[in-house]
Amino acid sequence: MSVQSQAFTGNCSDCPVRHRAVCAHCEIDELDELESIKYYRTFEAGQTIIWSGDKMAFVGSVIAGIASLTQTMEDGRTQMVGLLLPSDFVGRPGRDGSAYDVTATTDVVMCCFRKKPFEQLMARTPHIAHRLLQMTLDELDAAREWMLVLGRKTAREKIASLLSIIARRDASLSPNGPSGAMVFDLPLTREAMADYLGLTLETVSRQMSALKRDGVILLEGKRHVTVPDMGRLMEEAGDDSDGGLMA
Amino acid sequence: MSVQSQAFTGNCSDCPVRHRAVCAHCEIDELDELESIKYYRTFEAGQTIIWSGDKMAFVGSVIAGIASLTQTMEDGRTQMVGLLLPSDFVGRPGRDGSAYDVTATTDVVMCCFRKKPFEQLMARTPHIAHRLLQMTLDELDAAREWMLVLGRKTAREKIASLLSIIARRDASLSPNGPSGAMVFDLPLTREAMADYLGLTLETVSRQMSALKRDGVILLEGKRHVTVPDMGRLMEEAGDDSDGGLMA
DNA sequence: CGATCAGTTGAATATGGTCAACGGCTGTGG
DNA sequence: CCACAGCCGTTGACCATATTCAACTGATCG
Numbered sequence A, B: 001m002s003v004q005s006q007a008f009t010g011n012c013s014d015c016p017v018r019h020r021a022v023c024a025h026c027e028i029d030e031l032d033e034l035e036s037i038k039y040y041r042t043f044e045a046g047q048t049i050i051w052s053g054d055k056m057a058f059v060g061s062v063i064a065g066i067a068s069l070t071q072t073m074e075d076g077r078t079q080m081v082g083l084l085l086p087s088d089f090v091g092r093p094g095r096d097g098s099a100y101d102v103t104a105t106t107d108v109v110m111c112c113f114r115k116k117p118f119e120q121l122m123a124r125t126p127h128i129a130h131r132l133l134q135m136t137l138d139e140l141d142a143a144r145e146w147m148l149v150l151g152r153k154t155a156r157e158k159i160a161s162l163l164s165i166i167a168r169r170d171a172s173l174s175p176n177g178p179s180g181a182m183v184f185d186l187p188l189t190r191e192a193m194a195d196y197l198g199l200t201l202e203t204v205s206r207q208m209s210a211l212k213r214d215g216v217i218l219l220e221g222k223r224h225v226t227v228p229d230m231g232r233l234m235e236e237a238g239d240d241s242d243g244g245l246m247a
Numbered sequence C: 001c002g003a004t005c006a007g008t009t010g011a012a013t014a015t016g017g018t019c020a021a022c023g024g025c026t027g028t029g030g
Numbered sequence D: 001c002c003a004c005a006g007c008c009g010t011t012g013a014c015c016a017t018a019t020t021c022a023a024c025t026g027a028t029c030g
Helices: A029-036 A114-123 A126-152 A155-170 A190-195 A201-213 A230-237 B027-039 B117-123 B126-152 B155-170 B190-197 B201-215 B230-237
Strands: A036-041 A048-050 A058-064 A067-072 A078-084 A101-104 A107-113 A181-187 A218-220 A226-229 B036-045 B049-050 B059-063 B066-074 B078-084 B101-104 B108-114 B181-187 B216-222 B223-227
Touching: A029 A036, A029 A107, A036 A201, A048 B190, A058 A114, A058 B190, A067 A190, A067 B190, A078 A126, A078 A190, A101 A155, A107 A114, A107 B036, A107 B101, A107 B126, A126 A155, A126 B078, A126 B126, A155 A181, A155 A190, A155 A201, A155 A226, A155 A230, A155 B216, A190 A201, B027 B036, B027 B117, B066 B190, B078 B190, B108 B117, B117 B126, B126 B155, B155 B181, B155 B190, B155 B201, B155 B223, B155 B230, B190 B201, B201 B216
Parallel strands: none
Antiparallel strands: A036 A107, A048 A101, A058 A107, A067 A078, A067 A101, A181 A226, A218 A226, B036 B108, B049 B101, B059 B108, B066 B078, B066 B101, B181 B223, B216 B223
């Protein structure tokens, strides 16, 4: 499976997430410093990027692909606690170990910075520290929004919530169908969806079928989704209409 | 209900959270600047501190008491997404509105800073920005740990998880019983516990009774809890032994 | 004293989980 | 080329867990 970065040469100025990642606000000279401590790594779908508890040698940005953060209990139950998309930051400056497993859901390209030099650079570079604070606050908001989904929504609402998040995120990128319908491919298996939603994969499958039966979504194959009416989907999600941000 | 700060005069050097709050790493001169934009406010139990969607005029630290962050759906379902304890920070620099309701669970004393001057000060003061980043990363970890609780734990495990968090947090402050038993008062009603755990208050009540019946906890009245064996409680929570991170 | 509030408990029910069978695809090897 | 295994997903039958609705207790307050 190819990732979009095949044409990417490793130059920050060509970087697809240049304006959104942790380096977004950097000046030229700061970018030069980052360049000197950065390197690229690719991970295949399914591969673990960082193990929970391991000490991390690097931090970095996801450039292409999707990674997930998961927590695991001793008896094997798992909960996905975050989805990392291109431009998202991986790692925790100021702490050695990761609290969760980071796994490549699709093939992933990362821009890594050696951790020590990055921390030192951050101490000298308010632009980076400030951007990281912003991003962390956004992630905190997202995590808390997800807590509402996990704690209070029904299985059907959970599925609808996940679909509407993915749909809105892909809104800019993917081709829109007729009459403002949204079309996208699910980047997750049913099992990954279940891990994200705190459900079993059987329940995910059933509710997907139910939403399809009720005309809320159309399915072509297992992964290709068309949402004829976003408003309807958002109602199903319990997020009446607005949903917060729909630039 | 009296709060412990009655003797607190409003001087940073006497502040009970001086070394843990957002101002923890400040030098004397930075502290002086903070003093000039700070003021105290008290909120009675049950009072709303900030409404979701409102624009905030201030940010600040909880000095005494407990506040909670809650999300609400149109149909009234609510989920608590954070508990704010003394030293925790309220508000989001760089954004006007709050994404959640902030409510005083007990009587609360806050040290407030006018938002604009605080943001300006933060831009000039790496110590504050850095401390805020640390605290935000900690909150993010806590939120993600809670996602596992909400998504994958049984009602009994959820209750045990909440009790062990409260117990560990009060560990330093409260008097320990004999043989390392932990003793504390629940700062939450059954309903607030339910909101935090994604359960109904009836289920909370039943599981509390069950844990009491099984000798995992002792109850005196409704709120006074003794945990004779923390290890046992942690097992019940599914968090084998360690429990992760809570300095 | 009644009223209100926090909490407990019971009985019936619904929602999602568990276990199991099965369908469709893809890749491999005879 | 077909047979087969492995993976992802769907569906059904049954069951467990937590919710719902309701009655009830004990404390506090005016």
